Amino acid sequence: MAQQTQGDTLSHFYELRTRCIRIVIGLLLALGVTLPFANELHEFFVRPLLSQLPAGGQMIATSVTSPFLIPLKIALYVAIALSLPNTLYQLWKFVQPGLYPKERLISLIGVLSSIVLFILGASFAFYIVIPVIFKFIIGSAPAGVAVMTEIGNYLDFLVSITLAFGISFQTPIIVVAIAYMGVVEVNTLKEIRSYVIVGAFVIGAIFTPPDIISQFMLAIPLWILYELGVLVASVLIHKRDREVAPV
Template sequence: MEQDGFLSHFYELRTRFIRIIAGMLVPLLAILPFANELHGFFVTPLLNQLPAGGQMIATSVTSPFLIPLKIAFYVAVAVSLPHTLYQVWKFFQPGLYPKEKLISVLGVVSSVILFVIGACFAFYLVIPVVIKFIVGTAPEGVAVMTEIGSYLDFLVSIMLAFGISFQTPIIVVAIAALGIVELKTLREIRGYVVVGAFVVGAIFTPPDIISQFMLAIPLWLLYELGVFIAMLVVARRAAVPALPDA
């Protein structure tokens, strides 16, 4: 019986994995014809800040072909993310209680929304400011011509850093709701959080004070938002009368 249960879980996992892969391949095939257009869209923040005559360069023979494909792949993964998370949720869903199902759905939806907001914040606000700062500090006589592969790595790392950092409210609410850390403690460590936010900003952003501030300040504000929501959750839980013992 235990072996049958293991095999059923294995087959279910295999089915979900196949559906996840298929969910990525379908948008990838639809996006591939527009790979060059997507490349043009994502390099716009850099090209807009380059001086007159500035351009991007390819130091590898295959870069002009592979970089647009990589961008198309990243976009396909992002587009299929809701479907991927749904398949993961469906795998674990049979073992969840009704209340846990609702909480997990709200958590996943909130996480996706915050990740998208963080990535868009990085792309539309942070990256143009950082590039403008870097280009503006280039010594006289230095031609700024960025390699397209290096720029893509820089772009993805910044957007991922902000997307993950914007998960802060969910993490704060989760640890407070689960009782891992008391709400009083979360309020008392605000000073350490501010310092930690600037440390994170220094680690995950380029070595300029502007981008560090643009990550640290949202991190701190998102922490405060998480504490506020956690206060509401804890207060609501306290207001619900406990069920009498049987």
């Protein structure tokens, strides 16, 4: 019995090692695609800021290595994003043997939905929120002040905002998961709606610049996504209860 347990442990370890190796290989392949286009990717991601700067406005580099390292960091971040589906798939394949057939389908749908929602959140931040933020910030600069953002600071700001929105857009997945597993009742989720709305605006105030527009642009989607999660959870739980109810 002990030998069988040890054999199962080693089997899981080798399986985990295999999945980790495939995750790393997927990242390296994605990096091989993005590195040759590092400068083009840099130009693409700084466009939201440059488009809001006045004529002749430009970005600056305060570090000697920034002009070389920042495009490489952008290429790495894009490679991580491109390899994310493979990463999640490998993790799902690792836990798949321990799931029942119905749980496998639900978890696969959850992984795919998570990827789609993260992309939607990051895209919403990049194409809509960030240009609005920069327009507000640059427009608020006093007369005689030249806005010249350091490229390293800009990259950190860009990553933090896109991650905040990408993660925030996972709200429906979290709501459905905790309701379906019975951690929180759907009725309870409906009753705490007012607290969720307040929490959404608090999160918006924490993860966005101190302007009311960007705070609303994070808080309102969070609220809508929460309501969507409650709706989907209600439908799924109602369907499950009907299936297990005695005839």
